[in-house]
Amino acid sequence: MSGMHDDRIKGFYIMGEDPILSEPDANHVEQGFAGLEFVACQDIFLSETARKYAHVVLPAACFAEKDGTFTNSERRVQMCRKAVDPPGQALPDWQILQRVAQRIGADWAYTTPEQIWDEMADLSPRFSGIRYDRIQEEGIQWPCWDREHPGEKFMHEGTPFRGKARMFPIEYRPPHETADAEYDLTMSTGRTLFHYNAATQTRRVSGLASKQGGAFIEVNPSDAAIRGIEPDEKIVIRSRRGAIQARAELTTAVPPGVVWMPMHYAEARANELTHDVGDPEIGTPEYKVTAVRLEKLAG
Numbered sequence: 340m341s342g343m344h345d346d347r348i349k350g351f352y353i354m355g356e357d358p359i360l361s362e363p364d365a366n367h368v369e370q371g372f373a374g375l376e377f378v379a380c381q382d383i384f385l386s387e388t389a390r391k392y393a394h395v396v397l398p399a400a401c402f403a404e405k406d407g408t409f410t411n412s413e414r415r416v417q418m419c420r421k422a423v424d425p426p427g428q429a430l431p432d433w434q435i436l437q438r439v440a441q442r443i444g445a446d447w448a449y450t451t452p453e454q455i456w457d458e459m460a461d462l463s464p465r466f467s468g469i470r471y472d473r474i475q476e477e478g479i480q481w482p483c484w485d486r487e488h489p490g491e492k493f494m495h496e497g498t499p500f501r502g503k504a505r506m507f508p509i510e511y512r513p514p515h516e517t518a519d520a521e522y523d524l525t526m527s528t529g530r531t532l533f534h535y536n537a538a539t540q541t542r543r544v545s546g547l548a549s550k551q552g553g554a555f556i557e558v559n560p561s562d563a564a565i566r567g568i569e570p571d572e573k574i575v576i577r578s579r580r581g582a583i584q585a586r587a588e589l590t591t592a593v594p595p596g597v598v599w600m601p602m603h604y605a606e607a608r609a610n611e612l613t614h615d616v617g618d619p620e621i622g623t624p625e626y627k628v629t630a631v632r633l634e635k636l637a638g
Contacts, residue, residue: 343371350377354399354432357386357537360605363613363624381435386539387605397435398514400425406473407431407452410481414494416469417478432564461513473527507620514628522578522630524562528609529627531601538603554585554607557599558633563589566633575634576600578612584636598631 342348362368363437372392380389381397404425410416437447438517453471458467468483479490518525532540533551543549585607593599600609
């Protein structure tokens with residue numbers, strides 16, 4: 340994301356993501372998007388990023404509107420069969436990408452998702468034994484080395500897959516930002532049971548919205564009492580990067596000194612408060628540690 344601010348990145352092609360909600364230091368991210376020459380968003384719904392910054396929106400098909408495969412977290416490759424036609428001008432992702440590729444000179448001429456899968460499997464030994472005719476009834480877990488192989492049920496059964504484990508000892512480093520006299524609480528962020536990531540899909544489901552319809556922040560009752568905050572009171576949450584408003588949910592699920600907030604809500608983006616300093620080893624931002632303070636609404 341920093342490349343938008345130093346002229347390294349001129350444009351973005353976004354599929355199934357909503358960066359102005361999901362990326363840390365959201366206001367800084369928006370400043371970057373505002374300066375781009377071109378933004379294309381390919382999605383099944385109009386995301387906040389698409390609504391505010393896309394020059395082109397390419398309507399994609401959802402899982403029930405296309406054929407193909409899904410690979411789950413246990414490495415199982417499973418068939419996905421089209422149940423209904425996509426609405427309007429929506430197309431499966433592979434067809435959209437192929438049309439774009441053809442317009443810029445690529446000689447792509449796939450006619451089915453199976454052709455694309457077979458090309459990938461031919462080029463990737465770990466997938467080479469998984470073919471559509473083998474996963475009609477039940478998925479197969481990769482690695483699957485040939486057509487006779489059943490697939491590896493356990494990746495590291497008996498011994499690490501690569502032979503010997505490669506260990507990387509690290510020294511503890513304190514967070515980039517910790518609570519202090521000015522911002523005296525530590526905010527952690529995450530997801531809830533009822534919504535997924537930027538909630539582009541889940542907030543459109545009436546049943547889920549009825550369970551959890553708006554932004555909230557979990558506050559320990561002792562911290563609330565010190566600040567005169569009542570249950571369900573709308574308050575201001577402020578960090579060094581911005582301020583948002585949300586309903587205070589008093590709970591002992593968070594310890595004193597810590598508050599917790601979901602990242603799903605466009606009207607109260609938790610990531611307006613988080614910073615974009617990443618872990619020095621892997622670059623992941625410190626979404627879980629942000630110094631904040633709570634304020635009563637003025638007036």
